[in-house]
Amino acid sequence: MKQYLELCQRIVDEGVWIENERTGKRCLTVINADLEYRVDRNEFPLITTRKSYWKAAIAELLGYIRGYSNAADFRAIGTPTWDANANLNEAWLANPHRKGEDDMGRVYGVQGRAWAKPDGGVVDQLRKVVDNLSRGLDDRGEIISFYNPGEFHMGCLRPCMHTHNFSLLGDTLYLTSYQRSCDVPLGLNFNQVQVFTFLALMAQITGHKAGVAYHKIVNAHIYEDQVELMRDVQLKREPYPAPQLEINPDIKTLEDLETWVTMDDFAVHNYKHHPPIAYPFSV
Numbered sequence: 001m002k003q004y005l006e007l008c009q010r011i012v013d014e015g016v017w018i019e020n021e022r023t024g025k026r027c028l029t030v031i032n033a034d035l036e037y038r039v040d041r042n043e044f045p046l047i048t049t050r051k052s053y054w055k056a057a058i059a060e061l062l063g064y065i066r067g068y069s070n071a072a073d074f075r076a077i078g079t080p081t082w083d084a085n086a087n088l089n090e091a092w093l094a095n096p097h098r099k100g101e102d103d104m105g106r107v108y109g110v111q112g113r114a115w116a117k118p119d120g121g122v123v124d125q126l127r128k129v130v131d132n133l134s135r136g137l138d139d140r141g142e143i144i145s146f147y148n149p150g151e152f153h154m155g156c157l158r159p160c161m162h163t164h165n166f167s168l169l170g171d172t173l174y175l176t177s178y179q180r181s182c183d184v185p186l187g188l189n190f191n192q193v194q195v196f197t198f199l200a201l202m203a204q205i206t207g208h209k210a211g212v213a214y215h216k217i218v219n220a221h222i223y224e225d226q227v228e229l230m231r232d233v234q235l236k237r238e239p240y241p242a243p244q245l246e247i248n249p250d251i252k253t254l255e256d257l258e259t260w261v262t263m264d265d266f267a268v269h270n271y272k273h274h275p276p277i278a279y280p281f282s283v
């Protein structure tokens with residue numbers, strides 16, 4: 001929690017105002033942030049200085065793991081977070097690749113599970129990483145990348161958290177995740193939970209101990225209509241201790257995640273938080 005608040009304070013104190021053409025808004029922006037989550041100690045990085053909707057964040061991760069490309073599928077497992085990008089983004093609505101209501105196109109999970117090969121067929125990046133790690137193998141290329149510039153025009157948004165690189169040291173699994181663009185008041189709330197939970201889940205289904213998750217962010221910003229709430233409300237609050245995440249131990253394989261897992265298989269304990277803050281969302 002301390003590292004999150006320090007990043008927010010740094011943006012407020014040292015951020016540079018940058019025009020963003022896509023959203024038509026200005027963002028207070030800093031470059032480079034390195035966050036670390038102690039999955040080994042189960043210090044769940046849930047924001048305590050406002051109420052955080054962790055189930056929606058984990059549902060989003062589960063949707064990526066399943067390769068979803070449709071906002072309705074995300075809603076069905078517990079998160080409305082892709083509704084706006086799928087259905088309210090003018091450029092995407094006018095895009096001939098959009099297959100109708102709720103279609104997100106070839107983003108995130110689609111690239112992770114079905115990266116199109118030039119000669120036909122697809123690459124299932126996640127399956128390969130799970131298979132290697134399950135055999136105790138780290139080929140120093142256990143990478144899942146959602147960043148496919150050749151297909152940007154076929155999706156509603158370029159991936160923000162674009163690469164997940166797993167590493168095995170003895171029987172301990174590590175994760176380094178890369179993010180090119182980060183909406184710190186809204187997105188990072190979710191992304192912290194996702195990086196932590198991705199490592200915890202991958203350690204569990206590949207039979208390893210979870211170590212530390214490293215989260216590397218390039219452009220970290222606060223939109224102009226969020227700055228006041230961050231500076232005058234959220235940053236004035238004292239954080240509470242980190243809660244703990246409990247994952248159903250019956251989740252043992254990638255197939256389990258793909259088939260029967262729901263948000264009921266996750267619980268958070270000792271989550272003490274301040275009241276919600278409704279930050280504006282930019283499409």
Ligand SMILES: Nc1nc(=O)c2c([nH]1)NC[C@@H]1CN(c3ccc(C(=O)N[C@@H](CCC(=O)O)C(=O)O)cc3)CN21
Binds near residue numbers: 053056080082278
């Ligand atoms: N501008 C922007 N910021 C983002 O963080 C973001 C995007 N766009 N587009 C793609 C995804 C969607 N994500 C989202 C979308 C909505 C919320 C959001 O509204 N969160 C609220 C309430 C969530 C709920 O009720 O479940 C929050 O207070 O955290 C968070 C992340 C993260 N990403």
Ligand SMILES: O=c1ccn([C@H]2C[C@H](O)[C@@H](COP(=O)(O)O)O2)c(=O)[nH]1
Binds near residue numbers: 160
């Ligand atoms: O997981 C996510 C997804 C998106 N965001 C934020 C970061 C930006 O504010 C927007 C994406 O806009 P771009 O113009 O494509 O950079 O969404 C996030 O923080 N986390």
